[in-house]
């Protein structure tokens with residue numbers, strides 16, 4: 270897929286076909302995250318990949334409000350970071366994780382694989398399941414799987430504010 274097509278085709282996919290994702294495709298998605306830019310190139314991320322169904326079901330419970338799709342994903346990437354030292358580092362951390370997320374989601378789209386964010390509420394449950402060390406946080410989950418609803422195609426009318434309302438040329 271062309272990059273421009275992948276940008277327009279990505280959407281949150283929360284219903285997944287019962288089809289595994291090939292290891293090479295998962296590795297490409299993870300590598301896209303690893304290659305993302307970060308402040309001072311500090312690369313604050315660790316990724317824990319979960320594919321076991323029973324563990325995915327348990328993982329989905331860390332965010333009861335919006336994490337149900339994780340239970341049905343073919344694989345989920347848990348994005349883990351050391352707790353930031355201060356507010357400035359926290360801001361940078363979230364910016365950098367956003368960039369890694371976008372890289373991974375676009376790469377998944379390019380492969381025809383759907384992706385869907387989930388926040389993380391219960392850090393204790395996340396740590397118990399994922400086994401990351403004390404002093405670390407699981408910031409987000411990205412559920413992955415082939416879409417069960419419809420294939421990923423460029424969206425003609427995305428649910429977005431109009432271009433001319435968002436974009437200011439030269440000056441607001």
Ligand SMILES: Cc1cc2nc3c(=O)[nH]c(=O)nc-3n(C[C@H](O)[C@H](O)[C@H](O)COP(=O)(O)O)c2cc1C
Pocket residue numbers: 279280281282283332334335336385386387388
């Ligand atoms: C920081 C962030 C957190 C999000 N958390 C959740 C979540 O917990 N559960 C969920 O279903 N979607 C979550 N989303 C997905 C957004 O709701 C979604 O991206 C937005 O509605 C736009 O839809 P689209 O991604 O299909 O274009 C999150 C997105 C972002 C950027």
